[in-house]
Amino acid sequence: MGFVSRAFKGRPRDESRDARLPPGQYLVHDFPVLSAGPTPRTSLAEWTFSIEGEVDEAKHWNWEELRNLPSETLTRDIHCVTKWSKLDTAWEGVSVDTLLEGVETAADYVMAFCDGGYTTNLPLEDLTGGKAWIAYAYDGQPLESQHGGPARLLVPHLYFWKSAKWVRGLRLMNEDSPGFWETYGYHMYGDPWLEQRYSGD
Amino acid sequence: MRSLDLAVPGWPGHRAGQHVDVRLTADDGYQTQRSYSIASAPSTDERLTLTVERLDDGEVSPYLAGELRAGDKLELRGPIGGYFVWEPAAGGPLLFVAGGSGICPLMAMLRLRQAAMSTVPARLLYSSRSLEDVIYRDELDRLGSTGSGVEVMLTLTREQPGTWNGLRRRIDSEMLHAVAWPPAEQPLIFVCGPTPLVETAANALVNLGHEPARIKTERFGPTGG
Numbered sequence: 383m384g385f386v387s388r389a390f391k392g393r394p395r396d397e398s399r400d401a402r403l404p405p406g407q408y409l410v411h412d413f414p415v416l417s418a419g420p421t422p423r424t425s426l427a428e429w430t431f432s433i434e435g436e437v438d439e440a441k442h443w444n445w446e447e448l449r450n451l452p453s454e455t456l457t458r459d460i461h462c463v464t465k466w467s468k469l470d471t472a473w474e475g476v477s478v479d480t481l482l483e484g485v486e487t488a489a490d491y492v493m494a495f496c497d498g499g500y501t502t503n504l505p506l507e508d509l510t511g512g513k514a515w516i517a518y519a520y521d522g523q524p525l526e527s528q529h530g531g532p533a534r535l536l537v538p539h540l541y542f543w544k545s546a547k548w549v550r551g552l553r554l555m556n557e558d559s560p561g562f563w564e565t566y567g568y569h570m571y572g573d574p575w576l577e578q579r580y581s582g583d
Numbered sequence: 584m585r586s587l588d589l590a591v592p593g594w595p596g597h598r599a600g601q602h603v604d605v606r607l608t609a610d611d612g613y614q615t616q617r618s619y620s621i622a623s624a625p626s627t628d629e630r631l632t633l634t635v636e637r638l639d640d641g642e643v644s645p646y647l648a649g650e651l652r653a654g655d656k657l658e659l660r661g662p663i664g665g666y667f668v669w670e671p672a673a674g675g676p677l678l679f680v681a682g683g684s685g686i687c688p689l690m691a692m693l694r695l696r697q698a699a700m701s702t703v704p705a706r707l708l709y710s711s712r713s714l715e716d717v718i719y720r721d722e723l724d725r726l727g728s729t730g731s732g733v734e735v736m737l738t739l740t741r742e743q744p745g746t747w748n749g750l751r752r753r754i755d756s757e758m759l760h761a762v763a764w765p766p767a768e769q770p771l772i773f774v775c776g777p778t779p780l781v782e783t784a785a786n787a788l789v790n791l792g793h794e795p796a797r798i799k800t801e802r803f804g805p806t807g808g
Contacts, residue, residue: 384614384658387607389650392615393642406606406616408642415778415802418666420785420795464618498795528782566665580663 402459404574407467414466415528418562422497422548426532431516432551433481436489441481445532451476454515458538460545461574473536475517478509478552489554493561494535497548502561503570504537504544506554513539516549541572541579584684584718585648586622586634591659594629597621599691600668600773600801603633603661607643617643620687620775620801621662624694634718636684667773667801671696675703675771676764680754680784682710682776686718688801689775693726693733706734708762710754710780713742736762754780756787766792775801 393408403409426445434440443451455474461467492509495501508514517536518525525531530547537544543563564570569578577583599621606616623632637648651657669677669692677696679689686709696705707727711717717737727735738750738758750758764770772793774784781802789795 384606384608385656386610387646387657388655390607390609390646392607392609392613395611395613406614408615415782417800417802419800420789420798421782422795465616528778562666567663580660 402469403467404461405577406579407461407465407574410466410468413468413471413529414462414464416462416464417498417528417547418500419498421527423527424497424532424548424550429532430550431481431533433485433554434551435493435553436487436556437554438486441485443481448476448516448533449518451480456515458536460538460542463541463543463568463572463574463579467574471538472521473515473517474519474522475515475533475536477512478514478516479512481516481552482510487554489556491555491558493553493555493559494544494546494549495551495553496546497550500546500548500562502535502544502546503555503559503564504540505558505571508537508540509552513537539573541569541574543568544572584634584636584716586632587647587651588630588632589657589659591629591631594631595662596627597625597631597662598665598668598670599625599695600688601662601664601691602688603631603659604663605633605643605647606658606660607646608658615642618663619647620691622687622690622694624691624698626698634684634687634690667775667799668692669695669771669773671699671701671703673771675705676768677703677705678763678770678772679705679707679709680759680772680774680776680780681707682754682780683712683716684718685774685776685780685801685803687775689773690719690722692773696733697726697731702732704732704734704764706736706762706764708736708738708754708758710738710740710776712740714739714744714747754784756790759784759787760791763788763791763793766794769794769797772798773801774798776803778802 429445459469515536518533535546535549602620619633622634635647726733
């Protein structure tokens with residue numbers, strides 16, 4: 383694909399590094415912030431997390447209840463559609479499997495919804511089987527608000543816009559439906575290894 | 584800082600505020616890509632302008648701002664994005680808050696406003712390190728002084744000319760209170776710049792009573808490449 387850019391050299395190739403970088407990504411060591419509007423503020427006293435939509439019975443947790451659920455710590459690489467990747471990021475949170483225990487549903491898709499109105503859609507099977515968390519700590523510290531605190535969805539195997547900041551719940555759906563960025567032409571699924579950045583990739 | 588005027592055969596046109604992905608390929612097949620905001624107003628002539636700030640440790644920007652010369656070819660993808668955009672029909676009044684090269688997508692909106700002869704009132708608060716770092720300085724001077732309905736306010740955070748009688752500190756709540764349209768006028772607000780500036784400005788605007796849904800932000804860190 384493409385053509386050679388005259389006199390373009392690029393950074394030194396580092397084979398050991400490249401194996402963990404999906405196509406078209408470059409490494410960063412800081413933690414860039416991207417969001418479409420002001421950082422929302424919800425006090426922990428008002429904060430809740432819900433599982434709703436196509437379920438037999440909706441479930442809700444307040445902050446304390448969520449924090450009392452069994453948590454996991456994990457280290458993963460993350461990949462942003464704006465081309466940066468960050469390796470070995472350390473998180474703590476509740477597995478989505480834990481939240482879905484006892485939830486009866488025939489739905490195949492999920493819309494994550496957030497403070498500030500952000501949404502993003504995912505297949506349910508990408509949130510189950512140890513692939514997704516509601517994360518509330520990063521690098522051993524409470525998750526900063528600019529990175530999505532008090533809690534964000536963490537789905538590290540997909541582009542990071544799917545890891546919705548300021549998440550407040552999951553709405554189960556029978557049919558797939560585009561979320562915020564997906565409405566503006568970003569990919570419905572977003573696999574970084576297939577470079578599914580935009581609609582049509 | 585360098586502006587690149589690109590002829591793009593088949594370009595479908597863009598909306599003010601959208602960006603493109605630029606992909607470079609080395610002769611061994613190595614590729615890398617970055618996003619750049621389009622600084623030109625939408626047009627039908629299959630041309631667009633990118634303004635590239637050279638980052639010393641960048642991989643793409645030193646090439647675009649230095650090596651690239653007239654006649655070279657670039658691989659583009661776009662236009663991309665559709666949220667951080669303005670069109671005359673969206674109205675105003677408009678408040679633009681920019682830091683550094685964050686002016687680029689806002690410039691596309693200001694240029695569109697001019698091209699469309701829109702009379703929507705607009706204010707720009709633009710933070711730069713020094714007067715030399717003010718991108719589009721002449722054009723902004725003209726825009727701000729010709730009764731076009733655009734007010735331009737510069738703040739210079741590090742270095743000011745001896746004769747400078749303008750703002751001389753980082754954007755803060757007090758500055759936004761003085762510059763922004765009152766919340767009752769329901770301005771449409773676009774903020775673009777490095778994360779600390781965007782975070783400060785957006786939070787301050789919410790505290791001043793502006794509706795969060797009317798504040799659109801675009802952020803970039805030092806790793807923009």
